[in-house]
């Protein structure tokens with residue numbers, strides 16, 4: 001019987017199903033490097049996102065309408081004036097509650113249950129397995145068939161919410177194409193480096209969201225005959241193309257999210273001035 005490292009009961013060091021090889025792996029390359037880099041990258045993002053989500057200030061630039069993605073949508077009465085693009089129907093929050101309370105848990109859930117990130121953090125943090133052809137240290141493998149990992153199956157539902165949040169992020173980004181003169185209060189078209197950074201971030205978010213495996217399945221899955229569903233087939237074909245780059249978009253958006261938030265923070269706090277191209 002052929003087994004892989006992802007099969008329940010797959011061979012691992014000490015597992016009787018494994019070929020009788022004493023060494024943990026016969027690989028001589030630096031197989032440990034990708035999981036190490038992944039662990040560092042993921043930890044950097046988690047630490048940064050957590051700190052910034054609880055920071056509670058320097059997330060909005062009223063003059064240029066820049067809103068940090070970590071604070072969108074901002075529905076609380078605690079949000080600074082102008083940052084609530086969709087109203088403030090929630091009361092004031094104490095400082096220990098993130099202002100994007102309604103979106104952050106879903107975005108976190110979306111990334112945590114993402115097929116690519118699962119592979120990445122299973123390897124990086126649980127060594128399950130650490131790399132191809134390297135035995136994992138665990139003697140038993142139950143897969144995602146029981147609690148808590150069975151919750152990974154909720155990914156599709158997180159996708160629906162993340163899709164809606166991407167629309168809100170897009171709206172935030174479009175508002176950043178305006179600038180308001182603080183002296184007169186007149187708002188007109190404006191374009192700055194911040195606008196471009198927010199635009200790149202939103203493009204990245206859409207690429208990541210639409211290249212999601214669940215999205216691909218929602219559009220083209222469970223069909224018996226593609227010929228009877230030409231529109232869905234076309235969409236599925238397009239999504240399948242970007243789906244092959246899902247890992248790239250997963251990492252790209254980690255970078256663009258940090259960049260977008262950092263830039264807004266620096267401008268909002270007065271540390272730097274926005275580089276204006278128009279107005």
Ligand code: FES
Pocket residue numbers: 110113114115116117155159208209211212213214215246
């Ligand atoms: S977001 Fe990665 S698989 Fe859905």
